[in-house]
Amino acid sequence: MISVILLGAGNVASHLYKVFHNSDTITVTQWYNRHIDKISTFKNEVEITDDLSALKRADIYIIAVSDDAIATVSEALPFQDRFVVHTSGTASLYDIDAKHRRGVFYPLQTFTKGAEVDFSNIPLCIEGLKKSDFKLLKRLAEGIGSKDYKVSTEQRKRLHIAAVFANNFTNQMYRIAHEITEANQIEFEILKPLILETAKKIQTMSPYMAQTGPAVRGDKKTAKQHLNLIENPQHKAIYKLLTESINDTHGRKKL
Amino acid sequence: MISVILLGAGNVASHLYKVFHNSDTITVTQWYNRHIDKISTFKNEVEITDDLSALKRADIYIIAVSDDAIATVSEALPFQDRFVVHTSGTASLYDIDAKHRRGVFYPLQTFTKGAEVDFSNIPLCIEGLKKSDFKLLKRLAEGIGSKDYKVSTEQRKRLHIAAVFANNFTNQMYRIAHEITEANQIEFEILKPLILETAKKIQTMSPYMAQTGPAVRGDKKTAKQHLNLIENPQHKAIYKLLTESINDTHGRKKL
Ligand SMILES: NC(=O)c1ccc[n+]([C@@H]2O[C@H](COP(=O)([O-])OP(=O)(O)OC[C@H]3O[C@@H](n4cnc5c(N)ncnc54)[C@H](OP(=O)(O)O)[C@@H]3O)[C@@H](O)[C@H]2O)c1
Numbered sequence: 001m002i003s004v005i006l007l008g009a010g011n012v013a014s015h016l017y018k019v020f021h022n023s024d025t026i027t028v029t030q031w032y033n034r035h036i037d038k039i040s041t042f043k044n045e046v047e048i049t050d051d052l053s054a055l056k057r058a059d060i061y062i063i064a065v066s067d068d069a070i071a072t073v074s075e076a077l078p079f080q081d082r083f084v085v086h087t088s089g090t091a092s093l094y095d096i097d098a099k100h101r102r103g104v105f106y107p108l109q110t111f112t113k114g115a116e117v118d119f120s121n122i123p124l125c126i127e128g129l130k131k132s133d134f135k136l137l138k139r140l141a142e143g144i145g146s147k148d149y150k151v152s153t154e155q156r157k158r159l160h161i162a163a164v165f166a167n168n169f170t171n172q173m174y175r176i177a178h179e180i181t182e183a184n185q186i187e188f189e190i191l192k193p194l195i196l197e198t199a200k201k202i203q204t205m206s207p208y209m210a211q212t213g214p215a216v217r218g219d220k221k222t223a224k225q226h227l228n229l230i231e232n233p234q235h236k237a238i239y240k241l242l243t244e245s246i247n248d249t250h251g252r253k254k255l
Numbered sequence: 256m257i258s259v260i261l262l263g264a265g266n267v268a269s270h271l272y273k274v275f276h277n278s279d280t281i282t283v284t285q286w287y288n289r290h291i292d293k294i295s296t297f298k299n300e301v302e303i304t305d306d307l308s309a310l311k312r313a314d315i316y317i318i319a320v321s322d323d324a325i326a327t328v329s330e331a332l333p334f335q336d337r338f339v340v341h342t343s344g345t346a347s348l349y350d351i352d353a354k355h356r357r358g359v360f361y362p363l364q365t366f367t368k369g370a371e372v373d374f375s376n377i378p379l380c381i382e383g384l385k386k387s388d389f390k391l392l393k394r395l396a397e398g399i400g401s402k403d404y405k406v407s408t409e410q411r412k413r414l415h416i417a418a419v420f421a422n423n424f425t426n427q428m429y430r431i432a433h434e435i436t437e438a439n440q441i442e443f444e445i446l447k448p449l450i451l452e453t454a455k456k457i458q459t460m461s462p463y464m465a466q467t468g469p470a471v472r473g474d475k476k477t478a479k480q481h482l483n484l485i486e487n488p489q490h491k492a493i494y495k496l497l498t499e500s501i502n503d504t505h506g507r508k509k510l
């Protein structure tokens with residue numbers, strides 16, 4: 001049994017709590033949040049606290065708080081030489097106070113409270129300074145059915161940038177498509193199968209091979225027509241820049 | 256039974272041929288392509304030709320050739336008053352020569368030869384000048400299990416732009432993520448669950464609600480760190496512009 005104490009009650013901590021709670025090999029010893037009301041509905045399932053000095057002993061302390069607060073919270077922990085990890089894609093391993101054994105347990109997925117997540121489909125990027133700590137994180141990932149990847153701090157930072165493109169920026173493409181359909185009395189619904197297929201396609205084909213459309217065809221006439229029809233200047237700028245980017249990737253001449 | 260003659264042998268025509276061929280209510284009377292070798296493997300299943308003057312009579316002629324060639328091909332058809340449609344998201348209904356009864360049968364999906372497609376999941380945007388022609392296209396869509404949407408030429412043009420964002424530009428986000436992982440010896444594999452989840456999320460939640468990450472959080476520190484780490488100037492420009500776009504959508508201050 002791996003004993004865990006969770007710190008934080010945001011998107012990530014809430015999902016981790018649920019999946020740890022349902023695991024046969026993991027037990028949540030305590031759940032801390034500075035505002036206890038956020039976790040008080042769980043008080044019959046798990047020991048909750050808003051007092052760092054009341055923290056018990058556990059194999060792993062998981063700090064799932066905002067990136068900016070990781071250093072402060074880890075410093076405020078009233079013990080040392082225990083295994084403390086954060087869940088951030090950007091924060092350094094060294095943001096955790098040096099008095100602890102340090103590690104990272106970064107789930108590469110987009111979490112929203114409410115939306116269900118299936119951890120068996122979530123890659124876990126793990127890092128640990130000591131070999132035994134690293135192994136413990138591997139077992140923790142296994143305990144929730146996740147695939148683990150050994151990723152260095154430098155790699156994790158780059159991976160987070162890649163994830164911003166693959167998730168946040170992709171989602172903004174959906175948003176702009178939504179704005180365009182709404183402005184033209186078209187149901188956004190009609191685009192959903194295309195969006196799903198676009199993501200499914202690259203599960204088995206490289207994004208390079210999967211590209212279609214006017215930009216990769218070098219179809220300047222269509223691109224120009226589109227630019228004339230787009231009224232929003234920001235959408236226009238994005239259309240131009242991304243068409244150029246596709247042109248460059250596929251060795252086409254610019255617009 | 257609806258009889259169809261297909262013109263063209265590209266991505267769209269090939270997939271249409273397959274699904275029509277398997278439909279109980281549709282028969283492919285002939286398949287035309289200017290280069291007959293591209294369709295010669297089908298010669299035992301369907302009558303093939305590279306000669307427009309040899310075209311038979313059918314309920315619908317579907318011109319699935321490059322956008323630029325629609326006008327020429329429709330003009331070259333040696334008959335009149337028959338129902339001729341194209342499959343383009345951009346071309347006007349009026350690109351089809353006026354001697355025909357005109358229509359549009361635009362499948363809103365990304366097609367690549369080889370990759371399987373499930374037409375029951377493909378919205379079909381249909382347009383027809385005559386009511387009876389419009390109804391025939393509705394039945395054609397039903398015959399392949401697709402949902403049909405009545406979309407005007409103006410709407411279809413905008414929808415195509417929205418699709419460029421939702422598909423081509425989204426796929427380029429994947430491509431850039433791929434470039435970043437490759438440059439840092441990380442398996443692109445690790446991003447695939449995130450990419451799929453991002454697309455799945457907006458099937459039930461608006462892209463506005465689904466947004467996460469540094470830009471929507473107004474986390475300028477992370478955005479600046481990322482910009483410092485990104486070496487490719489084009490990736491940098493895209494990161495900036497899309498961060499601004501997310502900021503604007505969610506009413507955050509700019510970088
Ligand atoms: N969301 C994602 O998709 C995602 C994915 C992978 C990794 N991550 C990482 O996971 C971590 C948590 O992200 P999240 O999305 O769960 O954040 P979140 O939903 O915004 O929740 C932040 C949590 O941090 C706590 N907190 C903030 N400042 C604090 C402070 N000074 N002292 C104590 N607690 C403080 C908040 O406490 P209160 O409840 O008391 O306000 C809240 O429980 C971050 O490092 C993030 O980078 C997020």
Ligand SMILES: NC(=O)c1ccc[n+]([C@@H]2O[C@H](COP(=O)([O-])OP(=O)(O)OC[C@H]3O[C@@H](n4cnc5c(N)ncnc54)[C@H](OP(=O)(O)O)[C@@H]3O)[C@@H](O)[C@H]2O)c1
Nearest residue numbers: 263264265266267289290319320321322324342343365366
């Ligand atoms: N690909 C998609 O994801 C997609 C999705 C929805 C709609 N569409 C639309 O569907 C149509 C076809 O697209 P596609 O992707 O199937 O194109 P494609 O794969 O590039 O194939 C183009 C076809 O057009 C033929 N063609 C080109 N110029 C011609 C000419 N002057 N005379 C006769 N035939 C000519 C080609 O003949 P050869 O084989 O002899 O070269 C080829 O068979 C376009 O209007 C496109 O906008 C495409």
